[in-house]
Amino acid sequence: MKKLMAMLLALAMVLSMAACAAPSETAETQTATEATEETTATATETTDKPFDGTTITVVTTSSGPITAVQNNLDEFEAATGITVNMELYEFQEAIDKININAAAGGSDVDVICYRPIQETTTWYNNGYFKTLNDYIAAADDYDYEDFFPSARQVTTVDGNIVGIPYLVEGEMLWYNKKLFEEYGVSVPTNFDELLAAAQALYDPDNNVYGISLRGEGNSAVTQFSGFLYGFGGDFFDDDMNATMNTPEALAALEYYADLVALGPDGQAASSGTADGINWFNNEITAMRIDAYSQTFNHNDPDTALVAENLGYAAFPAGVNGEATPYNIVAWAWGISSTSEHQDAAWEFIKWASSKEMEVQSMLQNGFSARTSAWQDERVAAVVDPELMAVVEETGEVGYPYDRPHNANSSEVRAIVGQMIDLANSGLRGDELAAAVEPLNQQIQEILDSEK
């Protein structure tokens, strides 16, 4: 009995010790739990900023969407912890930089920009792109379906999404309402009227000229394309036969050169868009034809004299009475296959092409490929309704390419550029046809090598 009592007392003592010890043990457990919670919180925080400390390099060119990105970049960097190194280049320099980096297998570039019509085939074949399907599937609120179907199509190869379109553009006509009124000219609606208007406005004695157009061949190819289609021509046919020697293409070359000649002296040699913008902005030229994404150059009264007299018109109809402007995805985001920060690069693209950022892009004169951006009230409040109507019309009738769209697109483009140069140098009729023929043959050789 004594033994039993002793055992019971011992048990009671153990239990009481345990009871005494319980609070401190609980405290330890709590501390442990708190620590676990803290770890979880830290882990959650880490999940929020999984790329904290990562630096990515974005190679791109100036445009409305890029201005929007730059304006809001601090928020993105603060939210994700990613440091974004934005490198802005002139169009071709950006492409060259990406090309060289990819060809050399370098990892200097993470987010790339590219021109879907020109680079997709080549870069896809060369394996420069990281496919985005998995990223898009995992991004719940992204709403990829919101992008125009044609824009999604042009950035997808064999079911692999390689790019996210960020700038669409189409060919249009801006005109100076004041000069049109002074010279009694009405807004041209077809090629004949366009030439007649440019002639009527050609007044060198008063330093007024008909039209700003890209003169130098290679640069002019894209703007020339609408005229080429308007005359019933094309760069090559469905069977990959070069067709720049056809009567339609030759007529388009002559017509384009006739228009270029109605610009200020030196337009035929002008290498790109800058001259045309300056002349039109300063009311030297009465019209300008180029991509509507360039409207931001003309509608700011602080930088453009023409802004207060700016008129918008659709690209004039061609010889068959049909309007044939191009309407394309000009630029898209992509991820370099050689990037070492592909997930962070996607985080950037996902943000830059989000619904809100696409609205911001539109507010910066960018032209989004997202349907929702065009329906946003903020956009409707600031974009000129005349311009909205032109963009809508261009979207309906536009050709989906504005340059040769084969694998060696750059080379064919350069050859077409030479043809434009020849027409601009004054060659016409048989002389032009004879000069174009060997160049057309060169295009054929390139196309044959791709068959």
Added chain:
Amino acid sequence: MHLRAWINRNTKWLFTLPTLTFVVVCIGYPLCYALNMSLHSWRMSLVDKPVFVGLQNYIELLSESRTLHAIWFTFKYFLVASFFEVTLGVTLALMISKIKRAQGWIRTGFLFPMVATPIAMGYVWKMMFDSSLGLINGLLRFLGIATVNWFSAQNVFRSLMIMEVWTGTPLILLITLAGITGLSTDVYESAKIDGANTLQTTFRITLPLLSPTIIMAFLLRGIELLKIYDIILAMTAGGPNQSTENLNLLVYTYAFDYMQMGKACALMIIFFLIVMAFALISMALKKRIESRYL
């Protein structure tokens, strides 16, 4: 002790090694790579590997009128520009050397075109030559004189030369001025005693004594003129109708517009040989003149 002895024995090699490494890595290797690539056909835009084609790139290039025109234009640009730059540079240097006051200011003033970024200057001059918005035609319009299309096929070379001479003359001028400062006064004193006038001392003493300096300035500027790229790119981009396309621009076009690296490298090698030949000829000329006058 062994190490020190070894260092003492091989000092000349140790001092040469960094330069040698630089030359091999940064000049030798790219040159050999370009030489090898020039014998291949490779479109960088495609996944296909380079294919060995021997001298085909060279044969094709040298039978194309575009290449021949680019070679011709490279020389034309070099010859006309160097003629005006050397003549003007030396003349101005001789004149300025006679000015006693504000030499520093004058020299600094002439430095401006040299230190300006060529591509930026190219764009500035392009704006100045602009037919409608440009300063030059604006002045002509103000004076009631007919304006000029500075970028027409007939005038574009003239426009380029105006800018080129403006940019390139100061180098010749400053080198020549430095040369004049270094000339011994004894010769002039004896010439004066012998009754030589200013014209005679200039043509019989100053210029012959300066000739190695002038040749050196010509060599330096000449190589730059053969290699010129940025100014032409900014002003005309080779246009109109490729009439101002030199070898350097054509190399760029083949490499980055056409992505034909084989042809671009072949053209680069041709270009390299031309510059090399020019440098060797100039050096030989300099040596001959030095042995004659010094």
